[in-house]
Amino acid sequence: MSEKADIALIGLAVMGQNLILNMNDHGFTVCAYNRTTEKVDAFLANEAKGTKVVGAKSLEDMVSKLKKPRRVMMLVKAGQAVDDFIEKLVPLLEKGDIIIDGGNSEYHDTERRTKALHEKGLLFIGTGVSGGEDGARYGPSLMPGGDKGAWPHVKDIFQGIAAKANGEPCCDWVGDGGAGHFVKMVHNGIEYGDMQLICEAYDLMRLALKMDHQEMSDVLAEWNKGELDSFLIEITRDILKFKDKDGSYLVEKILDSAGQKGTGKWTAIAALEYGMPVTLIGEAVFARCLSSLKAERVEASKLLSGPIKKPILKDKALFLEDIRQALYASKIVSYAQGFMLLREAAKVHNWDLNYGAIALMWRGGCIIRSVFLGNIKAAFDKNPSLPNLLLDDFFKSAVERCQNSWRDVVSAAVQLGIPTPTFSTALAFYDGYRSPRLPANLIQAQRDYFGAHTYELVNQPGKFIHTNWTGHGGNVSASTYQA
Secondary structure: OOOOEOEEEEOOOHHHHHHHHHHHHOOOOEEEEOOOHHHHHHHHHOOOOOOOOEEOOOHHHHHHOEOOOOEEEEOOOOOHHHHHHHHHHHHHOOOOOEEEEOOOOOHHHHHHHHHHHHHOOOEEEEEEEEOHHHHHHHOOEEEEEEOHHHHHHHHHHHHHHOOEEOOEEOEOOOEEOOHHHHHHHHHHHHHHHHHHHHHHHHHHHHHHOOOOHHHHHHHHHHHOOOOOOEHHHHHHHHHHHOEOOOOOEHHHHOOOOOOOOOHHHHHHHHHHHHOOOOHHHHHHHHHHHHHOOHHHHHHHHHHOOOOOOOOOOOOHHHHHHHHHHHHHHHHHHHHHHHHHHHHHHHHHHOOOOOHHHHHHHOOOOOOOOEOHHHHHHHHHHHOOOOOOHHHOHHHHHHHHHHHHHHHHHHHHHHHHOOOOHHHHHHHHHHHHHOOOOOOHHHHHHHHHHHHOOOEEEOOEEEEEEOOOOOOOOOOOOOOOOOO
């Protein structure tokens, strides 16, 4: 081989193969490697036939074929497999070489790996890659973070292969350490929320309005022409009208028990760790957990009754519009919560996150891509320190315009006995966020009563007081701390 490769990629599952072909299309020479080397031979003989892609028989062979600084990207299963490959690569690389993890790694692992490799003189990038196999092949959304010294050496490749939105690449440097994988995690959490919101709209159309699948597909096609224009609405439109070989609608044959790979759960855990009320994503995760209790739900359906008195719904067209507006308002809340979590994590980790740029990264190539993200970018361009999207004029007026429909839908769903956990929690968050006074004063009194945890007075914030509520509890209080 006379010419050295620009980058190596380890892992020849569908995402890895498609990213390699994408890089090849953009003029980069890629060295492909897989632990099972037969996969390399098969890839070169089939999908990569006629390209500049080269193969490697071993990690040593792969490293020998790379330009310096060497760039090695892994697309392998998150967790131990990543650490195992790093351990094997370190002795083969030199100071200034770059290791890139493109899997769905947990961001704490990326923080750890960045620091450990930096101490060895190697540069590490943990990058989110979104868009599925189609995105990987023709333009994903990429969210790189880690050791910033590596960015100039991969920027041209990453931005070259990324999706483009209004001519701008859906890829930019996110921040230090685990910032890239944290942003990807929040992206996936929002994806969980978007999917559950659409499912609740589908359930209302199916159960409350008794619509058939072609009708529902047509409605989503119409919704996709306006402010709900998005990849997930688009694919749901196609799914609902897809027929099996026997002419029946395939979606109704699919078991109603949803799987998950963990990124939504990680987002919910991070929300609890950082004390951010990311309630919609949490409910979306729990909705999947509840769906997995299929056998219990079937038994419960025989024993537990629902509402006897059913509400009289509006005209069908009016109620459909209510559902659309409820979906839109809930989606706004979901993104507002996601960016709240990003802002708090950035504060804790000293990440200099550009929220407008993150919205741009999600405009194309990724699963949550939608026209909606342009408005988010505009909001942060106008006010980079915006504390919450709901306070931006565009989103404030949108939610105010939708809220009567939103309330009607949640109310009707409750009366019909149709579960809408994400519609409902989004509305509860909105009402909580706009409340100048919540009943947490009573919680503080209760905590002090049973545990002497103290409380603050409205006119003396910062001063912690204990009351002997019973007369025999004493005056000693517990120390004050945040768990």
